Structure formats: C-alpha cells, structure tokens
Amino acid sequence: MSERFYLYDDTVETKTRxxxxxxxxxxxxxxxxxxxxxxxxxxxxxxxxxxxxxxxxDDLNEPGYIEHAFSLEEDEATELREFLYEMV
Incomplete structure (x- = not known):
C-alpha cells in the first residue's frame, strides 16, 4: 500500500448548535x-x-443557493433562509 498523501489534517475547536x-x-x-x-x-x-x-x-443572498444546496422547494428554502439570516 502506498503512503497516504494528506492535503491537510487539522483538529480545530468548534461551536455547534x-x-x-x-x-x-x-x-x-x-x-x-x-x-x-x-x-x-x-x-x-x-x-x-x-x-x-x-x-x-453572501450565500443567503445568492438566488437559488439554498434551494440547490438543500434540495428544497422555494417555500421551504424561504423558511430556512429566514432562520439562517437570524444566525449570520
């Protein structure tokens, strides 16, 4: 087996909600x-x-981004987008 080539291997602190x-x-x-x-x-x-x-x-302002990323219909994406605007 050949040696594994890492592009990066970092451990970082996160805050998860x-x-x-x-x-x-x-x-x-x-x-x-x-x-x-x-x-x-x-x-x-x-x-x-x-x-x-x-x-x-910037992604929330991009038309169609949330719909595409989460495979949502427009009305569902609007609800998610409105929630995410409160977060960013």
Whole structure:
C-alpha cells in the first residue's frame, strides 16, 4: 500500500448548535457548526436529508443557493433562509 498523501489534517475547536424547528411547510433538524475555517461562514447540516452547505450572508443572498444546496422547494428554502439570516 502506498503512503497516504494528506492535503491537510487539522483538529480545530468548534461551536455547534443543534436546532429543530417546524416551519409552515416542513420540519428542519439542523446542526450548525462555527469554527475558524471557511472564512467566518457556518457549516450547516440538515440531519433529516443528510445535505449540508457552507453558508455565509453572501450565500443567503445568492438566488437559488439554498434551494440547490438543500434540495428544497422555494417555500421551504424561504423558511430556512429566514432562520439562517437570524444566525449570520
């Protein structure tokens, strides 16, 4: 077996928030991770769909980003986007 080539292998301190809420259209169970990585953005994981994205305010303003990243319909994405705006 050849030697493994690491691009990086770091251990960092994180702050993780687990939140579950019911919107008008669907339920969200999220893990939101904040660290020194990702240029101040959050790693947002939807535990129900096993989808995740690195999200900052610029991403929330990008049309279609939340819909695509979490495979959501427009009304569901609007609920998630509104919640995430409170966080960033």
């Amino acid at each position: 687990f939140v579950s809420f019911m919107g008008e259209n669907s339920r969200f169970d999220l893990a939101i991770v904040k660290s020194d990585r990702y240029y101040g953005k959050y790693l947002v994981m939807n535990l129900l769909s096993s989808r995740f994205a690195i999200i900052g305010e």
